[in-house]
Amino acid sequence: MNRASGHPYPYADRADAGRVLAGALAGYRGRNGLLVLGLPRGGVPVAAEVADALGGALDVVLVRKIGHPRQPELAAGAVAEAAGERTAVWNDGVVRAWLASEPGTGQAELEAVLAAESAELQRRAERYRPHQPVQRIRGSTVIVVDDGLATGATMRAALGAVRSLEPQWLVAAAPMSCAPEGDIAALADDVVIPWAESTLSSVGQAYRTFGQTGDAEVRALLRLG
Incomplete structure (x- = not known):
């Protein structure tokens, strides 16, 4: 369910967006056992504001875009990991078009991109959770947070990974969305997006300041030092 706010858009920065999102999630x-999982890197500053406001624990669910072999900025899908469980979701239209255009090598090239992104996923798991797995998901209320939804593939992959760990209640949350809500709503028990169907062409347009979030900032927010 979308929860609009009276906040003026665009957001000042990710912290501002996180505070607005926390207000929309106030019922939680x-x-x-409330657990807030941020999508690194940009979703973690938003998730940190949500976790602080709602009194929940903060952790990450790791997601990597699977880029089109010829157009890396175009999402062919995404791969996600939570507590050692990994899942991939695909943008079927993009994949079908690619395989039709490259019937001989297309599948192998997609699998190569998936392997590379899976390796990066493992590297990030070791960096962000060096000594322990993600906090308890089974039986908990879990809110998955990103800084915005473009195609929605990243959020769908994250929700698939978390759902496989049997939360009692699963929420998808983001300050804004360029994507239709339907696919996300089918995977979550609740969807909270204050600025839904924004008509923007990119997530960055929803922010006055939208810099890169580095590993050091993520680790600091997770209190890893």
């Missing part, structure tokens, strides 16, 4: 404040 104080739930036992």
Whole structure:
């Protein structure tokens, strides 16, 4: 369910967006075992504001875009990991078009991109969770947070990974979206997007300041030092 706010758009930065999103999620404040999972890197500053406001624990669910072999900026899908569980989701239209154009080598090239992104996923898992797995998901209320939804593939992959770990209630949350909500709603028990169907062409347009979020900032927010 979208929860619009009276906040003026665009957002100042990710912290501002996180505070607005936390207000839209206020009904979850104080739930036992509440866990907020940010999507690195840009979703973690947003998730940190949500976790602080709602009194939840903060952790990450790791996601990597699977880029089109010829157009890396175009998402052919995404691969995600939470607590050692990994899942991939695909943008079927993009994949079908690619395989039709490259019937001989297309599948192998997609698998090569998937392997490379899976390796990067493992590297990030070791960096962001060096000594322990993600906090308890099974039986918990889990809110998955990104800084915005473009195609929605990244969020769908994250929700698939988390759903496989049997949360009691699963929420998809982001400050804004360029994508239709339907695919996300089918994977979550609740969808909270204050600025839904924004008509923007990119997530960055929803922010006055939209710099890169580095590993050091993510680790600091996770209190890893």
